[in-house]
Amino acid sequence: MSGASILEDVATRLGELGGERADRGGDVHVAVPADAIREAVRRARAGGFEQLSDVLAVDWSEYPRHDGPRFTVIYHLFSPTTMERLFLRVAVGDGEAVPSITPQWRGADVFEREVYDLFGIPFDGHPDLRKLVTPEDLDGHPLRKDFDLGESPTLFNDGRYLDPASFRAGMLGRDAGRTGWVGGARKGVVSEQGRDEAPSDGDGGTP
Amino acid sequence: MNADAPGRADVLREERHGDFDTKLMRINVGPVHPATHGVLRLVVDLDGETVMGATPRIGYLHTGFEKTMEHRTWQQVVTYTNRMDYAHALGHDLAYVLAAEKLLDARVPERAQRIRVLLTELNRIASHLLGLGTGLLDMGALTPFFYTMRERERILDLLEMVSGVRMNYGYFRVGGLSRDLPDGFEAKVQAFIDDFPAALEQYFAMFLENEIWLARTRGVGVLSRETALEVGLTGPSARASGLDVDLRRDAPYSGYEDYTFDVPVAEEGDAYQRFVVRGEEMQQSLRIVQQALTRLEPGPIRDPDRRISLPERHELETSMEAVIFHFKLVTEGFHPPMGEVYVGTESARGELGYYLVSDGGSMPYRVKVRTPSLPNIQAIEPASIGGTFADMVVNIATMDPVMGDVDK
Numbered sequence: 162m163s164g165a166s167i168l169e170d171v172a173t174r175l176g177e178l179g180g181e182r183a184d185r186g187g188d189v190h191v192a193v194p195a196d197a198i199r200e201a202v203r204r205a206r207a208g209g210f211e212q213l214s215d216v217l218a219v220d221w222s223e224y225p226r227h228d229g230p231r232f233t234v235i236y237h238l239f240s241p242t243t244m245e246r247l248f249l250r251v252a253v254g255d256g257e258a259v260p261s262i263t264p265q266w267r268g269a270d271v272f273e274r275e276v277y278d279l280f281g282i283p284f285d286g287h288p289d290l291r292k293l294v295t296p297e298d299l300d301g302h303p304l305r306k307d308f309d310l311g312e313s314p315t316l317f318n319d320g321r322y323l324d325p326a327s328f329r330a331g332m333l334g335r336d337a338g339r340t341g342w343v344g345g346a347r348k349g350v351v352s353e354q355g356r357d358e359a360p361s362d363g364d365g366g367t368p
Numbered sequence: 369m370n371a372d373a374p375g376r377a378d379v380l381r382e383e384r385h386g387d388f389d390t391k392l393m394r395i396n397v398g399p400v401h402p403a404t405h406g407v408l409r410l411v412v413d414l415d416g417e418t419v420m421g422a423t424p425r426i427g428y429l430h431t432g433f434e435k436t437m438e439h440r441t442w443q444q445v446v447t448y449t450n451r452m453d454y455a456h457a458l459g460h461d462l463a464y465v466l467a468a469e470k471l472l473d474a475r476v477p478e479r480a481q482r483i484r485v486l487l488t489e490l491n492r493i494a495s496h497l498l499g500l501g502t503g504l505l506d507m508g509a510l511t512p513f514f515y516t517m518r519e520r521e522r523i524l525d526l527l528e529m530v531s532g533v534r535m536n537y538g539y540f541r542v543g544g545l546s547r548d549l550p551d552g553f554e555a556k557v558q559a560f561i562d563d564f565p566a567a568l569e570q571y572f573a574m575f576l577e578n579e580i581w582l583a584r585t586r587g588v589g590v591l592s593r594e595t596a597l598e599v600g601l602t603g604p605s606a607r608a609s610g611l612d613v614d615l616r617r618d619a620p621y622s623g624y625e626d627y628t629f630d631v632p633v634a635e636e637g638d639a640y641q642r643f644v645v646r647g648e649e650m651q652q653s654l655r656i657v658q659q660a661l662t663r664l665e666p667g668p669i670r671d672p673d674r675r676i677s678l679p680e681r682h683e684l685e686t687s688m689e690a691v692i693f694h695f696k697l698v699t700e701g702f703h704p705p706m707g708e709v710y711v712g713t714e715s716a717r718g719e720l721g722y723y724l725v726s727d728g729g730s731m732p733y734r735v736k737v738r739t740p741s742l743p744n745i746q747a748i749e750p751a752s753i754g755g756t757f758a759d760m761v762v763n764i765a766t767m768d769p770v771m772g773d774v775d776k
Binding site: 185186187188211212213214215217219220223224225235237241244246248266267268270271272275279292294295296303304308310 | 426427430435470597598600612613615618706709710719721723728734742743746775
């Protein structure tokens with residue numbers, strides 16, 4: 162750590178934009194409205210967060226007890242002088258677009274294209290919004306939770322086979338699958354048999 | 369790709385041709401090309417021999433690791449992390465296990481941390497040796513490649529001794545290590561530490577006093593600190609441009625605050641300094657390896673918490689409880705609490721971080737890998753514009769991208 166902390170100062174200035182601050186996992190996250198993201202990024206950069214480390218998205222559609230828009234786009238900023246991190250969060254509904262921050266930060270180019278490719282969140286004003294990593298002929302956005310994982314069945318010597326989809330469903334507690342196990346691998350997902358209960362807040366769970 | 373890149377190309381054309389109408393030639397480089405370090409494809413605009421634009425097209429090695437990780441237990445994810453950056457595989461393993469341990473609030477024993485640092489730094493040296501050797505190879509210097517491979521081979525032998533494989537180690541576990549070091553490992557590492565400085569001297573002599581090499585790298589592909597920040601460049605390449613950030617020193621993890629080492633930084637930002645910074649980093653890594661080796665003391669290598677680590681083999685014969693924990697860990701794994709964490713580490717290529725989201729389940733809800741190579745290849749274009757095509761090859765080499773790290 163070197164230099165005086167700039168985090169508080171910047172967080173306050175983002176609060177003026179309607180940003181809501183929350184601490185998650187030891188880092189400061191500020192949720193800002195989608196239309197204020199460009200101004201928020203501009204202020205953070207002017208305040209000393211000179212490096213855009215990453216832009217990522219999370220699809221909350223299968224997260225237990227999540228209410229609110231389906232996606233969150235997270236902008237990860239870093240200050241190379243004070244070594245502090247700041248995360249800006251923008252909630253995005255399905256089919257909605259986010260203003261691109263490429264005018265403020267050209268380095269956001271590949272990050273935004275990656276989010277667009279893998280989640281299907283469009284960025285308004287991006288100069289070259291194309292797929293980044295998936296093949297041209299792939300339909301859909303792989304990191305959305307409703308995009309199925311393609312797997313091939315495992316065939317055993319005696320003709321028995323393991324169907325990955327039903328095996329996985331068993332692991333997720335959604336149905337018994339072929340293993341017959343309706344365990345709570347995924348906490349918070351109540352299986353049809355009702356053996357799995359939703360955990361209380363912050364419950365780490367014990368095996 | 370870069371703010372000043374298109375503008376600079378226009379200015380250059382104006383200078384060279386004035387009102388005279390000229391056309392750029394667009395050529396394709398890669399994805400299968402000896403100078404692109406894997407499957408990087410560049411669409412290059414050329415004005416004669418001068419590069420006017422170089423747009424990376426990536427995705428040829430996209431494997432969907434992040435999606436796959438959402439369908440594996442927290443412990444199984446370690447199998448995938450090291451397959452991204454196969455040149456500095458342990459860096460990825462370390463970043464992931466640190467992030468998962470932060471979620472779990474695990475207490476990793478001293479010995480495990482020391483071994484992690486020791487192996488990660490050895491791997492960093494191996495990665496820089498590969499980058500150095502192939503970088504010189506790209507310039508047409510064939511011989512140094514064989515010398516750097518010789519030393520790299522010794523490191524790979526050491527890592528194979530520990531983990532059983534030469535590339536995708538998967539040796540670290542959430543909560544500690546998979547097994548303890550084999551007998552005789554310390555002595556072999558010490559022998560390497562004793563021999564390596566002489567080899568390093570040899571490398572430095574091979575190119576630092578080489579007139580041709582100096583002509584190919586001095587003042588080539590200059591990147592300013594501003595451009596490095598603009599495109600998100602990190603790691604040795606950014607330190608060569610005066611961006612004095614090394615997360616091992618500035619945001620220590622895994623006990624790096626206990627080690628004495630320097631962070632080589634240069635101001636020039638040219639290909640020469642990008643090579644030299646990597647060379648000096650190897651010396652510093654060697655210092656860390658020596659310190660970690662000296663402080664290595666016997667002790668446990670896993671978090672004793674039964675909810676995270678498998679019980680010892682002998683306990684399974686006497687303790688029913690151990691059998692139950694073993695069964696639960698093997699069949700479904702552990703359940704970190706709900707939440708989000710980010711841990712950033714310094715890999716051989718730059719800032720490598722894992723952003724993990726847990727829904728309380730036995731598999732990650734979302735894994736986002738902040739790989740250093742992806743933003744780093746954005747620096748190829750601003751470094752190359754205005755230079756010759758041959759210089760662009762040097763720029764690619766000195767960014768040292770690993771395509772598995774770019775495409776994930």
